[in-house]
Structures are given as structure tokens and as C-alpha cells.
Amino acid sequence: MIWQNRLTQLLGIQYPIIQAPMLGVTSPEMVAAIANLGGLGSLPVGGLAPEKTLELIKKTKSLTDRPFAVNLFAHEIPEIDVSVARKMTDYLQNLSAEQHLDCAIPSIESLKFHSYTEQIQILLDEQIPIVSFTFGVLxxxxxxxxxxxxxxxxxxxxxxxxxxxxxxxxxxxxxxxxVEAGGHRGTFLTPANQPIPQVGSMSLIPQIADHVSIPVLASGGIGDGRTIKAAFMLGAEAVQIGSAFIASAESLAISAYKESLQDAQDTDSALTRAFSGRWARGLSNSFMAKMDVEIARTGLSIPQYPIQNSLTTTFRGAAQKQNNAQMTNLWAGQSAASHAQMKSSAEIFNDLLQQVEQ
Ligand SMILES: Cc1cc2nc3c(=O)[nH]c(=O)nc-3n(C[C@H](O)[C@H](O)[C@H](O)COP(=O)(O)O)c2cc1C
Structure with a gap:
């Protein structure tokens, strides 16, 4: 396999295999492990405070002297619809009591959101060579x-x-x-009241490759030798792999989340807005089902991203503390069941290289 292409040259890496940014799962250790093996690690900092952004970049730099990407959420912060948010707060407070989760849902007045614009100077000062982004455009x-x-x-x-x-x-x-991809959809040109694009990788990669002249990274459903080769055949020049690393040793995922991936079937994930207010793919669980029932029963509305994301933060944190996989988000792609491995990130990466070479 000849790995060198326009993207390896542009990114200064040996292999066009990218560990996808996964906020809440990716650690500096994961990013450094991939960078040190000649792939591209991606450090997610979307929505984080500037101080936390700097801390994570510095930590990653202390573990590798290779290039890595920093990933931003390029969206605008919407106005809060107070009446919608208040009803959601009440619902979540009652659900936390019912589920014996020890948490206080934050008041609407206390919500604070960070725009990506607050992070730019840090990326410039730290001389980050590669910046990836989702949810919009800078x-x-x-x-x-x-x-x-x-x-x-x-x-x-x-x-x-x-x-x-x-x-x-x-x-x-x-x-x-x-649409196979785990986590949030990056969609940004579709108005909120219209259905989001749900194009699968097999259709999306060649059509995008045909319509742009810059290199394409394929993401969604890729995580073994076969799918990497398929993505290259379809016109991609790199693959961005997420779910395969969720159960890795360097992942921040709780053990119940990692175990759920091992037991999952191809049909077990769904797109939901329940946790964050933005469409995202995760393993279906009780929180998602209960939210659907409540919406049908009472007409409850889910506030937009990132408002819902902030309203559910303490709730999800309390569930994670209890290792409760039913009450927190389990972002995962459609192929997570067959790709996620309880190995080190380096072993997973080396296995991928070997499978392609075979
Ligand atoms: C747990 C999780 C968190 C994610 N967080 C981010 C993120 O912070 N930024 C981003 O651009 N994409 C994020 N994604 C999407 C991934 O970058 C990537 O598109 C996706 O994982 C690829 O599909 P796969 O899971 O089938 O490999 C996330 C995905 C997962 C599974």
C-alpha cells in the first residue's frame, strides 16, 4: 500500500489515518499515541473554556512532538427560549429524582456558553499546525x-x-x-425545522470527491482494513476513525459504555436530539426512550444545542459517576459493535495498518 498522498504531505504525517476528535472520549494520551505512530491525532476542544483548551493542548504537547489537529465547534450561540428551557429543567429534575441521580439541574440564568472565537488566539499562540472544525464554518x-x-x-x-x-x-x-458516524452530525446548512442530510458514506464520499478539488477525509463506519480500502477506492485520501477508539485504554468513556459497545448489534444505534439538542448518533438507551415518550405525552420540546447539552451536563455526569449506561449519552457509529476494541490506541492503530497491508 502506498500511503503517501496529497494529505500526508499537507498534514506532515506518515499514514493518512486520523483518530477522530471525540469530545468526552478522546484524551491527550490517545492523540499522542496516534501522532507518535505517524497517524494524525485530533484533540477535541469544542465548546470548552479557553483555560481548559490551553491545558489540554499543553498536556498533548508534553506527550508528543509530532503534529496533531485541534478540533473546534464552529457554531453560533443561539438565544435561550426561556419557557422551553424551564419545562426541560423541570423534567430533568424530576427524572433525576426518579433515577436516584444525585444532581442539581443548572438554572437557566447560570448557563454559560463558550464560543470558538474565544479559543482562536490560544491556537495561534500555541502554533497549532492543523485545525479541524464541525457544526459550521469559521x-x-x-x-x-x-x-x-x-x-x-x-x-x-x-x-x-x-x-x-x-x-x-x-x-x-x-x-x-x-450518516453511519457516531456522535454529532456536522450538518450546518440545513434550517432547524428541516430534516438533516442522512447520506451514507458509500454515497457521500464519491459525490463529494467529484464536486471538490481539495482532498477528502472519509468518516463514518470506517474501522478495519476493508472499510479503509473501500474509502480510498471511493475517492478519499484519508480516513477519520472514531468508534474504533472508544473502548481503547486511553479513552475517557466509562466502563459501562465500553462494555455496551462490545455487546451491541448493527441496529442498536439511533440519531437523537435528547442529550444535546443537536442530532447525534448513539446507542439507544432508556434516557432516549423516556424523552420520546414524554414528548409524545406532554409535547415537551428539546431546547437547541448547546442549551440542552448544558441542561443535561450534571445529569449525565451523575449517571457516569454511577457507571449507569442508561442515563447518559453513548455516542457510537453503526459499525461500533464490530470496530470498537478494548486494546491500547497504539495497538488498534497498528492493527488497522496491518489489515490494510494484508
Ligand atoms: C464519542 C464521539 C464524540 C465525537 N465528538 C466529536 C467532536 O468533538 N468533534 C467532531 O468533529 N466530531 C466528533 N465526533 C464525530 C467523529 O469525529 C467522527 O465523525 C465519527 O466518529 C466517525 O464515525 P465512526 O464513529 O463510525 O468512526 C464524535 C464521535 C463520537 C463517537
């Missing part, structure tokens, strides 16, 4: 600032329209995220 001014410093920019698209839009904005590469 402002023209910020794109220009990064480009002036030679930073490689990677945007996320879930349909051809978004990919073309990102290329016109001047990004250097595009992550094509199929």
Missing part, C-alpha cells in the same frame, strides 16, 4: 488569520452542498461525514 477573518500562518484547515460536510460551500470558503480539506 468566520472569514479567522480563516484568513489561520491561512496567513500556514495553518491547515479541515471542515466537516454531511452533504455535497456543505462540501462545496467549505471549499469556496478556502478550507484545505474536507471531512465527509456519513
Amino acid at each position: 468566520t472569514d477573518e479567522i480563516i484568513a488569520q489561520f491561512k496567513a500562518r500556514g495553518v491547515v484547515l479541515i471542515g466537516t460536510a454531511t452533504c455535497v452542498k456543505e462540501a462545496v460551500f467549505l471549499e469556496q470558503k478556502g478550507v484545505d480539506a474536507i471531512t465527509a461525514q456519513g
Whole structure:
């Protein structure tokens, strides 16, 4: 297998295999393990406070001197609909009592959101060479600032329209995220009241590759030698792999989450807005089912991202403390059951290389 291509050159890496950014799962240790083996590790900092962003970057730098990507959430912060948020707060407070979860749902007045714009100076000061982003596009001014410093920019698209839009904005590469992918959908050009794109990787990768001239990273459902080769055949020049690393030794996932992946079937994941207010794929569990029942019964509405995400934070944290997989998000892709492995990130990465070479 000839690994070198436009992307390995652009990113300064040996293998075009990217450990996907996974907020809440990816640790600096995971990023460094992949970087040290010649792949690209991605450090997720979406929505984090500037101080936490700096701390994670410094920690990662202490573990590797290879390039790694930092991943941002490029969305705007919406206004809070107080009446919708208050009803959700009441629902979550009652559910936490019913589920014996020791937590206080934050008051609407106390909610604080961080925009990605607060993180840019840190990335520039720390001379981060690669910045990937999802949920939207960086402002023209910020794109220009990064480009002036030679930073490689990677945007996320879930349909051809978004990919073309990102290329016109001047990004250097595009992550094509199929509907199989675990975690949040990167969708950003679809109005909130319309159905989001649900194009599978098999259809999405070649169509995006046909419509843009910059390199495409394939993401969603990839995690063994066969799927990596298939993605390259379809026109990708790199693969971005998430679910395969969730159960790794360096993952921040609780043990019940890792175990759920081992027992999962291909049909066990679903798209939901219940945890964060944004469509995301995770293993179906009781929280998702209860929210659906409540919506049907009382007309409860889910506040938009990131409001719902913040309202459920203490609730999910309390569930995680109890190792309770039924009351927290278990983001996972459709192939997570066959790709997730309880090994070190380095072993998983080396297995992938070997499978492709075979
Ligand atoms: C637990 C989890 C968290 C994720 N968090 C992020 C994130 O912070 N930023 C991002 O761009 N994508 C995020 N994603 C999406 C991944 O980057 C990637 O698109 C996806 O995992 C690929 O599909 P796969 O899970 O089938 O490998 C997340 C995915 C998972 C499973």
C-alpha cells in the first residue's frame, strides 16, 4: 500500500489515518499515541473554556512532538427560549429524582456558553499546525488569520452542498461525514425545522470527491482494513476513525459504555436530539426512550444545542459517576459493535495498518 498522498504531505504525517476528535472520549494520551505512530491525532476542544483548551493542548504537547489537529465547534450561540428551557429543567429534575441521580439541574440564568472565537488566539499562540472544525464554518477573518500562518484547515460536510460551500470558503480539506458516524452530525446548512442530510458514506464520499478539488477525509463506519480500502477506492485520501477508539485504554468513556459497545448489534444505534439538542448518533438507551415518550405525552420540546447539552451536563455526569449506561449519552457509529476494541490506541492503530497491508 502506498500511503503517501496529497494529505500526508499537507498534514506532515506518515499514514493518512486520523483518530477522530471525540469530545468526552478522546484524551491527550490517545492523540499522542496516534501522532507518535505517524497517524494524525485530533484533540477535541469544542465548546470548552479557553483555560481548559490551553491545558489540554499543553498536556498533548508534553506527550508528543509530532503534529496533531485541534478540533473546534464552529457554531453560533443561539438565544435561550426561556419557557422551553424551564419545562426541560423541570423534567430533568424530576427524572433525576426518579433515577436516584444525585444532581442539581443548572438554572437557566447560570448557563454559560463558550464560543470558538474565544479559543482562536490560544491556537495561534500555541502554533497549532492543523485545525479541524464541525457544526459550521469559521468566520472569514479567522480563516484568513489561520491561512496567513500556514495553518491547515479541515471542515466537516454531511452533504455535497456543505462540501462545496467549505471549499469556496478556502478550507484545505474536507471531512465527509456519513450518516453511519457516531456522535454529532456536522450538518450546518440545513434550517432547524428541516430534516438533516442522512447520506451514507458509500454515497457521500464519491459525490463529494467529484464536486471538490481539495482532498477528502472519509468518516463514518470506517474501522478495519476493508472499510479503509473501500474509502480510498471511493475517492478519499484519508480516513477519520472514531468508534474504533472508544473502548481503547486511553479513552475517557466509562466502563459501562465500553462494555455496551462490545455487546451491541448493527441496529442498536439511533440519531437523537435528547442529550444535546443537536442530532447525534448513539446507542439507544432508556434516557432516549423516556424523552420520546414524554414528548409524545406532554409535547415537551428539546431546547437547541448547546442549551440542552448544558441542561443535561450534571445529569449525565451523575449517571457516569454511577457507571449507569442508561442515563447518559453513548455516542457510537453503526459499525461500533464490530470496530470498537478494548486494546491500547497504539495497538488498534497498528492493527488497522496491518489489515490494510494484508
Ligand atoms: C464519542 C464521539 C464524540 C465525537 N465528538 C466529536 C467532536 O468533538 N468533534 C467532531 O468533529 N466530531 C466528533 N465526533 C464525530 C467523529 O469525529 C467522527 O465523525 C465519527 O466518529 C466517525 O464515525 P465512526 O464513529 O463510525 O468512526 C464524535 C464521535 C463520537 C463517537
